[in-house]
Amino acid sequence: MGKLLAKERQKEIVEYINSTGSAKIGDLADKFEVTKETIRRDLTHLQEIGAIERSHGGATLVSSFRPIPIETRVSENSSIKYALCEKGLELIPEQGVIYLDAGSTMQCMAQLLSQKSGYTIVTNSINTTYHLNNGNNVTILTGGQLNPNNMSTEGFQTTNFINTIKVDISFLGTSGFEQHNGPAVSEFTDAQIKQAIIPQSKIIVVISDSSKAHICSLVQYANWKDIDYFITDKDLPSAAYKTLSELTEVILV
Numbered sequence: 001m002g003k004l005l006a007k008e009r010q011k012e013i014v015e016y017i018n019s020t021g022s023a024k025i026g027d028l029a030d031k032f033e034v035t036k037e038t039i040r041r042d043l044t045h046l047q048e049i050g051a052i053e054r055s056h057g058g059a060t061l062v063s064s065f066r067p068i069p070i071e072t073r074v075s076e077n078s079s080i081k082y083a084l085c086e087k088g089l090e091l092i093p094e095q096g097v098i099y100l101d102a103g104s105t106m107q108c109m110a111q112l113l114s115q116k117s118g119y120t121i122v123t124n125s126i127n128t129t130y131h132l133n134n135g136n137n138v139t140i141l142t143g144g145q146l147n148p149n150n151m152s153t154e155g156f157q158t159t160n161f162i163n164t165i166k167v168d169i170s171f172l173g174t175s176g177f178e179q180h181n182g183p184a185v186s187e188f189t190d191a192q193i194k195q196a197i198i199p200q201s202k203i204i205v206v207i208s209d210s211s212k213a214h215i216c217s218l219v220q221y222a223n224w225k226d227i228d229y230f231i232t233d234k235d236l237p238s239a240a241y242k243t244l245s246e247l248t249e250v251i252l253v
Contacts, residue, residue, distance in 0.1 A: 018061060021061055022055065084105065084231050093168050098122070100122070101125070102190070113135060114135030121140070159193065163196060167197070175217040175218075179216045181223055182227070225248065232251070233253050
């Protein structure tokens with residue numbers, strides 16, 4: 001096969017491992033006609049973004065049922081996340097009330113919103129408030145028990161507060177949605193918070209890079225038909241695009 005760019009090769013490596021369950025470094029090097037060291041670098045990067053898991057001598061399907069700490073995720077695909085969030089800004093009504101989910105992508109959104117003014121922003125993410133504090137908006141942090149994996153609040157206090165508010169638009173994330181009929185996450189408590197805000201929102205937007213199409217997370221928190229917009233990058237597999245676009249409006253960046 002012809003030589004591929006690193007990004008294209010890594011995408012095909014993920015697809016190959018998802019179809020076979022595992023792969024050895026030597027086999028991947030032969031398949032893609034590159035050195036073993038190149039494959040090792042590819043696998044290291046793919047493990048860092050949560051697309052695969054390294055094993056002795058190769059890689060296996062990702063165990064996406066285990067939460068990944070936010071400090072591990074915050075720098076992954078950051079340029080893509082910013083591009084997706086910039087597109088999401090176009091959907092926010094003027095002087096709107098916004099809900100920001102917990103997660104690394106929402107920190108990018110918070111940094112962009114900190115350059116705006118006149119919004120009211122509700123979030124259960126402690127890290128997100130650090131960025132919002134630099135702007136000229138009203139920031140409301142939900143109460144609740146701390147989840148150290150994503151530095152967010154959760155539990156009865158959080159859902160009880162969410163049930164008392166209404167927002168114009170909510171931005172939610174996903175840990176992966178392969179084999180699901182909607183966005184999914186790796187923790188039940190995270191899913192509970194997302195399920196609480198959906199009926200309180202006029203517009204629901206899920207933002208995620210396309211790598212999440214290759215990851216199966218533990219629990220689905222909504223059906224795609226309940227989501228108004230799904231913003232992702234142009235590397236979303238064509239089969240996934242066809243399926244999702246029949247259920248929600250998919251915006252490719």
